[in-house]
Amino acid sequence: MAEIEVVTDGGSARRDVEEEGDQRRQGGGGPAAGEPDPVVDVYSAAAYGDLERLRGFVERGGAAALREPDGNGYHALQWAALNNYPHVALYLIEHGADVNATDHAGQTALHWAAVRGSTSVSDVLMEHGARVEAADVNGYRAVHVAAQYGQTSFLHHIISKYGADFDALDNDGRSALHWAAYKGNADTIRLLLFMDANQVRQDKNGCTPLHWAAIRGNLEVCTVLVHAGTKEELTLNDSGGLTPVQLAAEKGHRHLSNILSNAIKVSFEDKFFPGRxxxxxxxxxxxxxxxxxxxxxxxxxxxxxxxxxxxxxxxxxxxxxxxxxxxxxxxxxxxxxxxxxxxKANTKRLDSKEPLMEIDLTNSSWTGNWSQLCPTCKIIRxxxxxxxxxxxxxxxxxxxxxxxxxxxxxxxxxxxxxxx
Known part of the structure; x- marks a missing residue:
């Protein structure tokens, strides 16, 4: 079985700017003595969050560049979104940048904000007309990207505040839950299951999230999925006729295979002696x-x-x-x-029209740890x-x-x- 490919991270140019931007933030912002200044145009100024020099470039006739991509096909607004510079993003939008402009992969600035979980930038983008359901050439939406990179807080933010569809499918029939399972992001899975994401849905390969977690051999992810699921997920076959147990064994994850086999036995017992x-x-x-x-x-x-x-x-x-x-x-x-x-579960919350869209982060029980979410009982422990x-x-x-x-x-x- 061919493994799914993760969303592109933007190529070497994007990685270089990410790394250099981190170094500048840690080292005080300016280039080291003898090194060339990396801020040479509106794109690099946006990437490094240098608003003062960005204004200078725009005032000297660089405003047109705000609506055009750089040599690698990326927009200045995407760079600001990636590195979480909301003040830069706001300036770019106010001076003509298209909030829904796409690069060669069809990704918008919101996709790039999801990579690093830039919630403050996402607010700026959404307030100025960004489409939360915008999809790139692979069908990835912001929820997919956030799940791939394990940005649980960002995912919760765009779902609860802007109504992003957490069960949306990409071109291969995979939801955010599929991606979180494949990438081993257990906290993201807890959030999605807490919100009642569909964990039985099969993608184009016939795989459920549990199939992908079994392929990767991630014990914690499999445990969360099994506890929140039913026997159906444990016994479903993919397009190759294999169950999660068989896939785990085929990939050499023997310990996980034994645990999943035991879960099937327990489910079988519960069928005839329900819970007793x-x-x-x-x-x-x-x-x-x-x-x-x-x-x-x-x-x-x-x-x-x-x-x-x-x-x-x-x-x-x-x-x-x-x-x-x-x-x-x-x-x-x-x-x-x-x-x-x-x-006890909050019965008032369970009876509401949208019981799982809101997680009460002001709850005295909440400490910022996503493992406190119980996807089975639907409570904050x-x-x-x-x-x-x-x-x-x-x-x-x-x-x-x-x-x-x-x-x-x-x-x-x-x-x-x-x-x-």
């Missing part, structure tokens, strides 16, 4: 074992007919042991059956909370899912587990 087979765990067997031990203790020690009569002190100790047994069983029941600290794939809930201060108590050990249950 794994959750039951060993608790019933442990309870039965303890009851048998109690019966043997009573028959062999307390009520044994062939034993000599025990003293009052020994009898007291025996009944104390029996009492402790029953007390421990009460605690065992509590840790097995009670809520370990499940985090507090710190130290995790999603339990067995219980299918997010648990506050999650420690682990214990098969011996058939429940999670979390914030509410920790002290009871200790007492038990």
């Amino acid at each position: 087979s794994r959750k039951i765990g060993y608790a019933p067997f442990l309870f039965a074992y303890l009851v048998i031990c109690l019966i043997l203790f009573l028959n062999s020690i307390v009520f044994a007919p062939n034993f000599s009569r025990i003293t009052a002190t020994a009898g007291l100790w025996s009944w104390a042991a029996v009492s402790l047994f029953f007390a421990s069983q009460v605690q065992f029941y509590r840790v097995s059956r009670k809520n370990p600290g499940y985090i 507090p710190m130290r909370s995790k999603h339990c794939p067995t219980c299918k809930h997010c648990v506050e201060q999650f420690d682990h899912h214990c098969p011996w108590i058939s429940n999670c050990v979390g914030k509410v249950r920790c002290r009871y587990v200790f007492l038990c």
Whole structure:
């Protein structure tokens, strides 16, 4: 199977300006002694964010260049967008630059802003008529480029503020989720799944996002997709007749292949024992074992007919042991059956017309970490909370899912587990 090609990054000229621009920002802005000044025209001035010299070029008759591409086919506005210079972008637009001008690859300044996640430039562009759904020659929109480069904050910004279609397809039938899976950008995947992106859609090769993640051998991405998905994604065949498990094995990702195989088995169990087979765990067997031990203790020690009569002190100790047994069983029941600290979803938000378009970044639980998004429960998790794939809930201060108590050990249950 041929692997998909990432969007072009603009060629060597673009890379050179990116690297040199970074060095100028870190070193104070000017060229080193003995080195030629890289700012020679409106394009380089825009690329380096030198607004003062840009004004000089324009005033000396360089305004026409704002509407024309440079020798490599790129526009001054694209350079300003790439390096996140909103004041330069605004100046260029006010002096005649076309906000939707395209280069030889059909990319606009918004595409270039997506490469580095330049949200402030995107606001300038959108406020002046940029088309958020503009596609290049490959059908890539800004959402695709942001997903390819892992610019999760930028992606959230243009989706929530400007209504970008996060399920839009490129010319090969791939969505932003396909690209994020292929590139291994787990946080971007969490955001897209949180917004209910379609994870079952197959591209021209018959591949779902899980197929591409399996090909690349990215364990974290596969884990996120599997937890948020269904058995259908695990068993779908691509155009070559291969499932994600088979693709992972074919590419030599044996550990990932084993994990995906186990996920299929778990899905098969859930089909016949919906959510119960794994959750039951060993608790019933442990309870039965303890009851048998109690019966043997009573028959062999307390009520044994062939034993000599025990003293009052020994009898007291025996009944104390029996009492402790029953007390421990009460605690065992509590840790097995009670809520370990499940985090409830915001039902008001889920009932709204657009429940997943807005992520409340003012939420006290939010710390700027995209891994706090749970694509399964559709909530922003507090710190130290995790999603339990067995219980299918997010648990506050999650420690682990214990098969011996058939429940999670979390914030509410920790002290009871200790007492038990």
